[in-house]
Amino acid sequence: xxxxxxxxxxxxxxxxxxxxxxxxxxxxxxxxxxxxxxxxxxxxxxxxxxxxxxxxxxxxxxxxxxxxxxxxxxxxxxxxxxxxxxxxxxxxxxxxxxxxxxxxxxxxxxxxxxxxxxxxxxxxxxxxxxxxxxxxxxxxxxxxxxxxxxxxxxxxxxxxxxxxxxxxxxxxxxxxxxxxxxxxxxxxxxxxxxxxxxxxxxxxxxxxxxxxxxxxxxxxxxxxxxxxxxxxxxxxxxxxxxxxxxxxxxxxxxxxxxxxxxxx
Amino acid sequence: xxxxxxxxxxxxxxxxxxxxxxxxxxxxxxxxxxxxxxxxxxxxxxxxxxxxxxxxxxxxxxxxxxxxxxxxxxxxxxxxxxxxxxxxxxxxxxxxxxxxxxxxxxxxxxxxxxxxxxxxxxxxxxxxxxxxxxxxxxxxxxxxxx
Numbered sequence: 001x002x003x004x005x006x007x008x009x010x011x012x013x014x015x016x017x018x019x020x021x022x023x024x025x026x027x028x029x030x031x032x033x034x035x036x037x038x039x040x041x042x043x044x045x046x047x048x049x050x051x052x053x054x055x056x057x058x059x060x061x062x063x064x065x066x067x068x069x070x071x072x073x074x075x076x077x078x079x080x081x082x083x084x085x086x087x088x089x090x091x092x093x094x095x096x097x098x099x100x101x102x103x104x105x106x107x108x109x110x111x112x113x114x115x116x117x118x119x120x121x122x123x124x125x126x127x128x129x130x131x132x133x134x135x136x137x138x139x140x141x142x143x144x145x146x147x148x149x150x151x152x153x154x155x156x157x158x159x160x161x162x163x164x165x166x167x168x169x170x171x172x173x174x175x176x177x178x179x180x181x182x183x184x185x186x187x188x189x190x191x192x193x194x195x196x197x198x199x200x201x202x203x204x205x206x207x208x209x210x211x212x213x214x215x216x217x218x219x220x221x222x223x224x225x226x227x228x229x230x231x232x233x234x235x236x237x238x239x240x241x242x243x244x245x246x247x248x249x250x251x252x253x254x255x256x257x258x259x260x261x262x263x264x
Numbered sequence: 265x266x267x268x269x270x271x272x273x274x275x276x277x278x279x280x281x282x283x284x285x286x287x288x289x290x291x292x293x294x295x296x297x298x299x300x301x302x303x304x305x306x307x308x309x310x311x312x313x314x315x316x317x318x319x320x321x322x323x324x325x326x327x328x329x330x331x332x333x334x335x336x337x338x339x340x341x342x343x344x345x346x347x348x349x350x351x352x353x354x355x356x357x358x359x360x361x362x363x364x365x366x367x368x369x370x371x372x373x374x375x376x377x378x379x380x381x382x383x384x385x386x387x388x389x390x391x392x393x394x395x396x397x398x399x400x401x402x403x404x405x406x407x408x409x410x
Contacts, residue, residue: 061269076277087288149358153291163287170279221323233334240338244345
């Protein structure tokens with residue numbers, strides 16, 4: 001396997017993986033097919049998707065230790081596979097459940113990256129969002145079977161190709177960026193600090209993200225340097241709250257007299 | 265842990281999540297699934313931002329992700345209100361129910377080869393025959409379920 005991968009050029013692996021991903025997504029997306037055709041295209045799409053995932057993982061770099069690599073691989077595969085399942089699931093209920101699993105994977109990736117507060121906050125914040133989503137699905141979804149619009153897609157082939165082209169370009173750019181020296185050297189990077197090419201003089205506010213008092217430092221940064229932005233975010237939340245209540249109440253006030261007139 | 269490799273792999277995961285969310289929001293027609301796809305794109309962005317934050321050893325990316333969470337909460341509130349209103353007006357969670365808002369030169373999207381309702385066979389409980397067969401209201405049974 002490894003000499004086969006080594007024999008191919010990275011560009012070939014990447015384009016093959018991206019093409020397999022596009023084809024797999026096209027097969028997996030709902031296209032109005034039923035019964036046997038649907039099962040066959042689902043299995044084919046899953047196989048192609050796993051192929052694409054293996055190809056993309058082959059373009060990744062080795063992280064170092066086996067344990068770290070295993071943990072990162074596990075959480076990222078959970079995130080990516082359940083993200084794909086969110087997109088291709090017919091039923092919105094299953095899509096919401098898969099999205100919750102994708103969030104768990106993303107939180108794991110954030111924890112591996114050293115963002116402890118954000119890893120936990122993602123789960124806490126989005127647990128409520130998922131609950132609301134569930135309530136909406138239960139309120140609005142069709143009780144009997146899937147709706148016709150859940151079984152078809154808008155231009156599935158074009159959408160999958162768009163996503164694949166975007167992913168290929170992003171992967172190329174990522175490989176180029178992370179191979180070279182850091183683009184922005186305003187703050188000394190960890191790599192540069194370790195290699196000693198640059199004096200490791202971190203400002204007191206911008207401490208190491210892996211420090212023990214992680215949350216305290218993040219809070220100091222948030223409420224120190226970004227205090228104005230926090231206020232603006234609070235204002236944004238207030239405006240969104242007021243706006244959504246206004247839209248809901250105006251909608252019902254508009255529709256109630258109209259219904260009354262129609263009845264009378 | 266190799267920092268450059270960690271950055272590369274995390275950015276790759278973020279890019280994959282973003283591309284998947286893009287495909288979902290382009291292809292799917294259920295408004296709730298489209299909303300979930302938008303959230304998936306935001307998750308990809310968050311992973312990329314935290315990866316850069318880790319790479320540069322500063323807090324900017326993580327602070328930005330906190331604001332992304334805030335804006336996502338606002339977006340969720342407004343989007344769900346709009347979904348609720350759209351459902352109240354059309355009885356469907358279908359994005360194509362609003363295709364009257366499209367540009368004048370674009371063709372109308374038509375579903376091919378789909379029956380109007382999911383043609384699951386209607387099953388009734390087996391009861392001892394008694395009296396006359398009740399009349400079933402065909403229109404009521406065949407109506408699209410809301």
